[in-house]
């Protein structure tokens with residue numbers, strides 16, 4: 001019995017490889033090899049507009065995507081951070097700032113990222129500017145809105161960061177870069 005198992009698994013093993021590098025080999029389970037569903041961007045004969053991916057019906061909200069509350073004029077409200085900050089959140093905010101923002105703003109917020117110095121993108125304001133000393137004018141909800149909706153030449157980064165992570169980055173920017181511009185790194 002054991003011999004049979006070893007023998008047949010060897011057969012399956014060798015059948016699944018083929019000589020050519022770019023070939024996927026023999027297909028034993030066709031349902032898995034060839035999906036019968038439509039790919040997101042493929043044509044689709046079942047819908048009038050011929051597309052697989054449909055636009056959501058008007059007035060609906062995708063699960064997990066709460067829209068940002070707006071004032072009567074349609075401007076985004078400045079919210080409070082709904083998440084409690086712990087050591088992990090600070091670290092995450094820092095890491096995501098360095099990944100997502102430092103290309104322009106620089107790691108310490110001097111506005112000297114590579115996209116600016118080498119790429120010629122308009123320089124963002126330095127995080128050491130005097131106006132940031134009035135830190136209460138800039139709650140982390142302010143930074144959150146800059147990330148979410150963009151600001152002047154800075155495009156929105158809502159696609160790059162989940163809402164939750166935008167809060168961690170905002171807290172990090174406000175408390176560690178804007179508030180104490182002289183000290184380089186506090187954590």
Ligand code: HEC
Nearest residue numbers: 100101104122123124125143146147151152153154157173
């Ligand atoms: C593509 C380059 C670029 C990236 C990436 C970028 N920014 Fe900016 N940012 C700018 C520029 C340019 C400005 C100045 C915009 C203006 O005044 O027109 C700016 C302005 C700001 C301001 C100041 C807004 C004010 O009141 O003057 C903050 C805060 C800020 N960015 C935070 C961030 C954070 C946090 C990230 C990462 C999620 C980020 N930025 C990513 C280019 C960038």
